[in-house]
Amino acid sequence: MSSIFVPPPIQQINSEIAQRAGVDLQVLRLDCMHPWVNGNKWFKLKYNLLEAKQKNFRTLLTFGGAYSNHIFATAAAGNLFGFRTIGVIRGEERLPLNPTLSFALQQGMQLVYLHREMYRQRQTMALEAELRQRFGEVFIIPEGGSNLNGVRGSMEIISQVGVFDTICVACGTGTTLAGIALSLHKGQRAIAFPVLKNGQFLAAEVDSLLTNYLASGLPTPFDSPGSWQLVCDYHFGGYAKVNDQLWQFAQQFTKDYAIPLDYVYTAKMFYGIMDLLQQGFFHKGDRILLIHTGGLQGNVGIEQRRK
Numbered sequence: 001m002s003s004i005f006v007p008p009p010i011q012q013i014n015s016e017i018a019q020r021a022g023v024d025l026q027v028l029r030l031d032c033m034h035p036w037v038n039g040n041k042w043f044k045l046k047y048n049l050l051e052a053k054q055k056n057f058r059t060l061l062t063f064g065g066a067y068s069n070h071i072f073a074t075a076a077a078g079n080l081f082g083f084r085t086i087g088v089i090r091g092e093e094r095l096p097l098n099p100t101l102s103f104a105l106q107q108g109m110q111l112v113y114l115h116r117e118m119y120r121q122r123q124t125m126a127l128e129a130e131l132r133q134r135f136g137e138v139f140i141i142p143e144g145g146s147n148l149n150g151v152r153g154s155m156e157i158i159s160q161v162g163v164f165d166t167i168c169v170a171c172g173t174g175t176t177l178a179g180i181a182l183s184l185h186k187g188q189r190a191i192a193f194p195v196l197k198n199g200q201f202l203a204a205e206v207d208s209l210l211t212n213y214l215a216s217g218l219p220t221p222f223d224s225p226g227s228w229q230l231v232c233d234y235h236f237g238g239y240a241k242v243n244d245q246l247w248q249f250a251q252q253f254t255k256d257y258a259i260p261l262d263y264v265y266t267a268k269m270f271y272g273i274m275d276l277l278q279q280g281f282f283h284k285g286d287r288i289l290l291i292h293t294g295g296l297q298g299n300v301g302i303e304q305r306r307k
């Protein structure tokens with residue numbers, strides 16, 4: 001299953017800001033692993049697909065918004081690894097399909113729409129039962145791939161990289177952060193940037209993912225998570241909100257360092273990092289690894305809507 005992926009390259013950012021702060025800044029480019037199945041979404045899917053295969057399921061069913069990176073990745077991964085896929089999309093169908101959903105359809109995903117109230121019940125047994133009745137034997141993956149299999153896969157994100165003191169990642173549900181926290185070595189710390197407003201609530205979510213994971217009997221390299229913290233000041237007004245400042249930052253950053261950023265997640269984290277470096281947040285000599293979690297597919301839709 002891993003053979004189609006390029007190992008993620010690590011790229012140094014030679015910026016004056018980093019030099020002045022006395023830190024070493026490197027980026028782990030998960031966006032480069034595969035043209036469609038990449039970023040943290042692949043890591044969160046991996047053990048879900050393995051479990052589905054092992055249990056002889058032929059169809060994956062999952063949930064997401066109309067611009068979802070997870071829907072995009074599941075459609076492509078299902079197609080690559082021989083699963084039928086069903087995407088349950090929040091809201092009503094809008095034609096013509098946006099680039100994310102038309103890609104999913106091309107990959108063979110069946111698209112089903114649930115109006116918002118119904119969609120809110122996506123994690124209830126009642127709705128799952130209804131979906132099973134309608135679609136038969138389906139392996140259900142939660143929105144975003146955010147289950148313990150997702151945590152398990154995320155533990156592999158930094159397993160192949162060299163020595164770093166600080167690992168930084170953008171954060172939506174906190175599943176990826178939980179996996180990273182479980183794979184930290186002694187003396188390492190993780191810093192996570194929620195992209196939603198009032199992201200502090202994620203601390204409890206991450207705690208409960210960690211507790212559930214450790215109680216599950218699934219494998220871990222260590223008995224307890226390493227130290228992690230949330231930095232909640234860089235949400236730019238909320239999920240998928242993009243103002244001119246963020247827009248311009250992302251364009252300039254790509255020009256300066258040849259690293260494309262997505263507007264929903266990575267641009268907010270990278271902005272936060274550059275800002276914190278100027279405020280003296282990091283220690284001199286800190287070796288910092290920024291995880292590029294992918295998500296670039298969503299830029300097409302955002303750029304269209306902005307015009």
Ligand SMILES: *Cc1c(COP(=O)(O)O)cnc(C)c1O
Nearest residue numbers: 172173174175176265293294295
């Ligand atoms: C989904 C996503 C995240 C957030 O991952 P969580 O595990 O939900 O915290 C971060 N970056 C990108 C590009 C994503 O697509």
